Each structure stands twice: as structure tokens, then as C-alpha cells.
Amino acid sequence: MTARIELAARALSRATALYVTAGAGMGVDSGLPDFRGTQGFWRAYPAYERLGLRFEELASPRWFASDPRLAWGFYGHRLALYRRTRPHEGFQALRRLAQRMARGAFVFTSNVDGQFQRAGFDEARVEECHGALDWLQCTRRCGAPLFRADAYEPAIDETSLRAVGELPLCAACGALARPNVLMFGDWGWESSRSDAQAARRAAFDEGLDADEPQGARGAAGLGDPGGRLVVLECGAGTAIPTVRHFGEEAAARHGGVLVRVNLRESEGPRGTVSIASGAMAALAAIEARLSSA
Numbered sequence: 048m049t050a051r052i053e054l055a056a057r058a059l060s061r062a063t064a065l066y067v068t069a070g071a072g073m074g075v076d077s078g079l080p081d082f083r084g085t086q087g088f089w090r091a092y093p094a095y096e097r098l099g100l101r102f103e104e105l106a107s108p109r110w111f112a113s114d115p116r117l118a119w120g121f122y123g124h125r126l127a128l129y130r131r132t133r134p135h136e137g138f139q140a141l142r143r144l145a146q147r148m149a150r151g152a153f154v155f156t157s158n159v160d161g162q163f164q165r166a167g168f169d170e171a172r173v174e175e176c177h178g179a180l181d182w183l184q185c186t187r188r189c190g191a192p193l194f195r196a197d198a199y200e201p202a203i204d205e206t207s208l209r210a211v212g213e214l215p216l217c218a219a220c221g222a223l224a225r226p227n228v229l230m231f232g233d234w235g236w237e238s239s240r241s242d243a244q245a246a247r248r249a250a251f252d253e254g255l256d257a258d259e260p261q262g263a264r265g266a267a268g269l270g271d272p273g274g275r276l277v278v279l280e281c282g283a284g285t286a287i288p289t290v291r292h293f294g295e296e297a298a299a300r301h302g303g304v305l306v307r308v309n310l311r312e313s314e315g316p317r318g319t320v321s322i323a324s325g326a327m328a329a330l331a332a333i334e335a336r337l338s339s340a
Contacts, residue, residue: 054320056336058304062277064150068294072282076135076327094208106230119210123201126180129160137327138166140334153251159228174244178228184237191219276303281326
């Protein structure tokens with residue numbers, strides 16, 4: 048482990064740009080539940096075990112039509128949890144690592160919890176590829192723009208995990224509102240906000256292309272003198288591999304180094320710096336090594 052922390056620190060010390068990529072494991076050290084597998088989800092939410100409902104069954108737009116209080120019980124409980132959760136110290140370590148980069152950093156995450164923004168990351172440098180619970184959209188798709196969920200205070204019956212009281216409505220047409228997150232089998236997701244984030248990330252990526260020395264592209268690995276991008280991935284698993292694929296492709300495209308921090312699934316393509324650890328501990332160790340260099 049010490050040798051791999053050293054490799055990660057060495058790569059970051061000579062990098063000029065950073066991609067921070069993150070999956071659900073990033074939030075575990077903040078106290079957010081680990082939904083790994085059906086049993087992990089049911090440990091966090093026993094009421095759903097009694098109903099025999101798995102995460103992927105609840106994370107479906109169909110409930111907003113057939114049982115809105117069940118739908119908002121599920122998403123409202125998570126929204127309230129994310130609002131009161133303080134991002135762990137690893138987020139600040141990442142911010143400090145980003146500040147070392149001449150070309151800056153960009154966050155790519157599948158998390159919908161808004162933790163990067165709550166930790167102080169620049170909204171313009173974050174892409175949430177699955178949307179965010181802090182934003183709502185109209186279920187009727189009346190054409191109204193997305194709107195923030197700030198005015199909605201979820202009230203949830205803790206026994207049944209069903210929403211009680213008023214549910215959020217579209218201000219334009221009065222229809223039920225839903226979270227602006229990409230659910231399973233979701234053909235109604237309004238992707239405009241995530242699309243705009245992706246466009247900003249693409250512009251950042253094009254800037255990396257312009258900075259690459261002749262012959263650097265595709266020459267991934269710590270021994271490559273031209274590689275100046277580091278992809279620092281935290282807590283992204285293989286069940287939904289969007290984040291892992293993004294990071295692997297970015298590192299290969301720019302001749303960069305992929306540092307994969309994952310307690311259970313740290314393996315990666317050839318040249319990956321694999322760190323089998325939780326995010327907060329690994330980031331603290333990497334930053335300490337950089338500070339002592």
C-alpha cells in the first residue's frame with residue numbers, strides 16, 4: 048500500500064491537470080449508506096425489505112404515476128439525508144490537489160447527492176452524469192425549465208418510508224414534480240442540465256488536447272515524460288461502470304495515469320495505480336506524501 052500511495056503522489060506531483068471521478072463509494076466515509084447488493088440496501092432501509100422491493104425497482108419513474116408517496120418516500124428520504132450530511136475531509140483533500148494543477152481539475156461523478164458542490168467545488172467544473180436530487184423536473188414534461196428542490200422539505204413516515212404532507216409540484220402547470228435524476232428504464236429524464244455540464248467538461252478536455260506534447264497521446268504510464276493528466280477515481284464500482292469507463296478512456300486518450308481508489312474493486316487496466324482503501328484514508332495518505340516530498 049505504501050508503494051502505491053508513493054506512485055499516486057509521484058504522478059500527482061508532476062501533473063498539470065486532474066480528473067476527479069467518483070462513484071457511490073465516495074460518500075461512505077461521510078456516513079452515507081452503502082447500497083452494495085440487495086442486502087446492503089435492505090440493511091439501510093428495512094421497510095423496503097418487508098415490501099420485497101430492491102433499489103433498482105424503487106429507482107423507477109413508474110412510481111411517480113402509480114404511487115407518488117412511495118416514490119417521494121424513497122427519494123425524499125435520500126434528499127433529506129444528503130442535505131444534512133457533511134462531506135468528509137477527503138473532499139477537501141481533493142480540492143487542495145485540484146489547486147495544485149496548472150490546468151485545474153474537473154469532477155465527473157455518477158452520484159446524485161450534490162456532495163462535491165456542498166464541499167465547495169466549483170459548479171462549473173462538475174459533471175453529474177446521472178443528474179442530481181437537488182433539482183426537480185415536471186412529470187408531465189410541460190416544457191417548464193428544471194427548478195431547484197430547495198423549497199421542498201421532505202416529510203417521511205419512518206416506519207413505512209412513505210412521504211406525508213404536500214408533495215412538490217411544477218410551478219408552471221401544477222403537475223407532480225420528480226427528481227431530475229436518471230432512473231432505471233427512464234425515458235422521461237430531462238437531461239439539459241447534465242448536457243450543459245458535459246459540454247463544459249468537453250471544453251476542458253479539448254484544452255488538455257491542446258496542451259499535450261508531441262507524441263504524448265496514448266503513452267500512458269508513470270514512465271512517460273509527456274503524461275500530465277491524472278485521473279483520480281474514488282469509490283466507483285463495476286455494477287454500473289460508467290465512471291470507471293470514463294476514467295479509463297480519459298487516461299488512455301491523454302497518456303495519463305489512472306489512480307483507482309476502491310476498497311473492494313481496485314483493479315484496472317495495465318498501468319493503473321490500484322489502492323485498495325476507502326476514499327478518505329487514501330486521499331489523506333496521498334496528500335501527506337505530497338506534503339513531505
